[in-house]
Amino acid sequence: MKHFYLLVILIFSIEVQGQKQRKFTPLDSIPTYGYTLSNHWKWHAGDNPLWAKHDFNDSLWEKLQVAESIEEFPELREAEIAWFRRPIQVTQNLVNQPLSISVKQMGASEIYLDGNLIHKLGVVSKNPEREQTDVNTTALPIVLSDTNKHILAVRYSFTKENFYYPGTNSETFHLRIHNAKDIGEFLEDQTNRTAGFYYFFTGIFLLFAILHFSFYASNKTRKVSLSLGLTMLALTLAFFLRSLESYQQEISSKELYGLLSVITTYSGVFLINVSLYQYLNQKFGVIFYIQAFLVTGSMFSYIFNLNLPWSIDSWLPFLLLFIDFIRVSILADRRKDSNAKVPIYSLLVVACCAILAIIVLFIEGSTGNGTGSIILNFGIVLIIIMFFSIPIGLSLSLVREYTRTHQALTKKLIEVEKLSAENLAHEQEKQQILAAQNEILEKQVAERTGELARSLEELKATQTQLIQSEKLASLGELTAGIAHEIQNPLNFVNNFSELSKELIEELEEERSKDKAKRDESLEEELLGDIAQNLEKINHHGKRASSIVKGMLEHSRASTGKKEPTDVNALAEEYLRLAYHGIRAKDKSFNADFKANLDASVLKVPLITQDFGRVLLNLINNAFYAVKDMQGKGLVVVSTRKSDNEIEIRVSDNGTGIPEHIKAKIFQPFFTTKPTGQGTGLGLSLAYDIITKGHGGTLEVETKEREGTTFIIKLPYL
Amino acid sequence: MKILVVDDEEDVRTLFQQRFRREIRAGEFDFAFSGSGEEALTYLEGQDSEAVLILSDINMPGMSGLELLKQIRTTSPTAPPIIMMITAYGDEESHSQALKLGANDFLTKPLDFGELKQKLISSI
Numbered sequence: 001m002k003h004f005y006l007l008v009i010l011i012f013s014i015e016v017q018g019q020k021q022r023k024f025t026p027l028d029s030i031p032t033y034g035y036t037l038s039n040h041w042k043w044h045a046g047d048n049p050l051w052a053k054h055d056f057n058d059s060l061w062e063k064l065q066v067a068e069s070i071e072e073f074p075e076l077r078e079a080e081i082a083w084f085r086r087p088i089q090v091t092q093n094l095v096n097q098p099l100s101i102s103v104k105q106m107g108a109s110e111i112y113l114d115g116n117l118i119h120k121l122g123v124v125s126k127n128p129e130r131e132q133t134d135v136n137t138t139a140l141p142i143v144l145s146d147t148n149k150h151i152l153a154v155r156y157s158f159t160k161e162n163f164y165y166p167g168t169n170s171e172t173f174h175l176r177i178h179n180a181k182d183i184g185e186f187l188e189d190q191t192n193r194t195a196g197f198y199y200f201f202t203g204i205f206l207l208f209a210i211l212h213f214s215f216y217a218s219n220k221t222r223k224v225s226l227s228l229g230l231t232m233l234a235l236t237l238a239f240f241l242r243s244l245e246s247y248q249q250e251i252s253s254k255e256l257y258g259l260l261s262v263i264t265t266y267s268g269v270f271l272i273n274v275s276l277y278q279y280l281n282q283k284f285g286v287i288f289y290i291q292a293f294l295v296t297g298s299m300f301s302y303i304f305n306l307n308l309p310w311s312i313d314s315w316l317p318f319l320l321l322f323i324d325f326i327r328v329s330i331l332a333d334r335r336k337d338s339n340a341k342v343p344i345y346s347l348l349v350v351a352c353c354a355i356l357a358i359i360v361l362f363i364e365g366s367t368g369n370g371t372g373s374i375i376l377n378f379g380i381v382l383i384i385i386m387f388f389s390i391p392i393g394l395s396l397s398l399v400r401e402y403t404r405t406h407q408a409l410t411k412k413l414i415e416v417e418k419l420s421a422e423n424l425a426h427e428q429e430k431q432q433i434l435a436a437q438n439e440i441l442e443k444q445v446a447e448r449t450g451e452l453a454r455s456l457e458e459l460k461a462t463q464t465q466l467i468q469s470e471k472l473a474s475l476g477e478l479t480a481g482i483a484h485e486i487q488n489p490l491n492f493v494n495n496f497s498e499l500s501k502e503l504i505e506e507l508e509e510e511r512s513k514d515k516a517k518r519d520e521s522l523e524e525e526l527l528g529d530i531a532q533n534l535e536k537i538n539h540h541g542k543r544a545s546s547i548v549k550g551m552l553e554h555s556r557a558s559t560g561k562k563e564p565t566d567v568n569a570l571a572e573e574y575l576r577l578a579y580h581g582i583r584a585k586d587k588s589f590n591a592d593f594k595a596n597l598d599a600s601v602l603k604v605p606l607i608t609q610d611f612g613r614v615l616l617n618l619i620n621n622a623f624y625a626v627k628d629m630q631g632k633g634l635v636v637v638s639t640r641k642s643d644n645e646i647e648i649r650v651s652d653n654g655t656g657i658p659e660h661i662k663a664k665i666f667q668p669f670f671t672t673k674p675t676g677q678g679t680g681l682g683l684s685l686a687y688d689i690i691t692k693g694h695g696g697t698l699e700v701e702t703k704e705r706e707g708t709t710f711i712i713k714l715p716y717l
Numbered sequence: 718m719k720i721l722v723v724d725d726e727e728d729v730r731t732l733f734q735q736r737f738r739r740e741i742r743a744g745e746f747d748f749a750f751s752g753s754g755e756e757a758l759t760y761l762e763g764q765d766s767e768a769v770l771i772l773s774d775i776n777m778p779g780m781s782g783l784e785l786l787k788q789i790r791t792t793s794p795t796a797p798p799i800i801m802m803i804t805a806y807g808d809e810e811s812h813s814q815a816l817k818l819g820a821n822d823f824l825t826k827p828l829d830f831g832e833l834k835q836k837l838i839s840s841i
Contacts, residue, residue, distance in 0.1 A: 484776065484805050487805050487826065487827075488726060488826075490827075491826055491827040492726075492728055492732065494827060495732050495736070495827070495828075495830075496732065496735075499735045499736060503735070529735055529738075532731070533735070540728070579778055580776065584806065587806075587808065587811055587814075590781045590784065591778075592779040592780075593778050593779075631779075631780065631784060
């Protein structure tokens, strides 16, 4: 940017220097782009209306070069108000021709021709409150009616209240004279060059800024997008502020915008460097910080107008920046960074543009046909292209990179899709393998389950057999008892039937006698006896059949059906059966037994065979416990009814159960009997039958050498 | 002649009474009945050995027939002189034990009442 200004100034200075040597001559012709009245000015500090007069002698006044910054004119700055005077003369060619003057200035001025006020630009005053600066370039008409020397006097004020920065290149007072017909074109060209370019570049950089910020918003990891965005934003601001500057009327605001534009321009330039570093993944090293320092220094030097030897502040940092660009690019190239070439290409563009611009401007300078030429505009565009080729190049390459990334991503996406397809196929294969393995496993499990089921079946069968053998064992114990028990009623049946036969014979014998001899009472007695006997036969027959029935029931598998059962009868029957069973096996065995039955115990729903087996088992155990007591043993079966349950106790006064065995008696296969004499299932089955089959409880109370009582409690509904 | 029949079966009384009804009517035999060994002993004490013949079942709850035999023979060895044991199980062991304890005879159920009558008559 600075180069742009420098070069623009250079163009003017070439022109100005071309005029410097000339002696005061009347204006004969004016070029289309106007003629600057830069020489032959004299000035004096202070304010005196007489100084406007034609005949005032200004020979003692100092000479003046007005087209410079106020910074270069400290005397005027000190004076705050002053007058400038210059002779003006035209040849016959221009007499009475409509001429026009354009003024560029920093302060306020009144323009007098031969003592007559012809124009006012702003309000001239030494009082800052009254003074109104007017920096707009305006076209002011002027006509010279003869070829005589006239005096152009300017009353000029620039109070210290006005703001400007020392490095500003605003001219204190620049007066150009034009043919009136040309002034419009001149001003238009100027506007084109300022507003046109400024808006054009404001727009361009704003677009780039938005682009890079968008990139950054979509991918926060790419810091280069952020710094390029900031770069573009800074440059946008720089141009926009320049544009604003050109619309200001007041010097202070114009200068403020100018200063801000300078700062943003430098910031932009510096940010280009930052972006480059980031773009090429170069670390911010010592060189970078030196650059930063130099660029900042250059900016301050520019703003404060420090005139360093050979103006190194204006070119060295930038030269170093360019060199550093090249250095960083080469370093990146060595690292095989694909982006390394981009800055070099940009630099090539820079170089080409610079050469072209110099050639163009040299041509322009030497032909000297003014500020409005196409060549000059072309030169300025070249300079701008040169200057911004780097950030724009970076931007474009970033865009290219995004495109590349996008293409790479697309390629990757296709690869990923291919891979995932392969993966899917792989997965499916795996699943098939898994499914196959699963099938094998299931088959194996099924086989094992089958084996287990078979084992279980075998176990169940074994268990059934065991239960059956337990039943048979207890049945065996009973057999002898049952034989005896059946024998007895059968004997009665036989005896009573035989007797009845005899009694009938006797009765017939008695009847065959004569009526007188017949003993009627004997006949009655015999008949009564026969009837009684038949009853006895019937009773004992039933008794035998009930025993046989009981035996069958005992050996039969349980139906599991509950039937109303007379618990008392069952208890008594099994008590007797058990006793005789044991007696039958062991002739020496003797013990007493007793049934204490509660008559209020009515029929209870029971699985009769199962419950009978429990009773038999408990009673057998009780007799077993008293077998060595030589008849002193006593087994008592008692029933009792309470509110909601029936209690059946099987007690003995035998050996009792030792404490360490007590815990095990309900376990299956536990027995204290010698091998082969007990299955060890009796109490375990009894326990299951009472608790699971009947919802009751089976408990044991025992004391060693004093006896044992098994207590069955059944819920009574 | 007083004969004591000891058996836990109650119907034995009826059976004997009918079987020997003629003899009872004729006053040849006089039967007394006890339901258990203990009852028999009490009866014997009360009757002061009136009974001259005892017919006892062996298999009874509480005091068995053999126990009764032993008691009678040990506590009062003099009277009554004739004790006949009856059992449903005609096993040798019971037989020999009964004889050893001083039983005069050993009968097996079912009883042959004709034989029993002869034995009773011959015994008296």
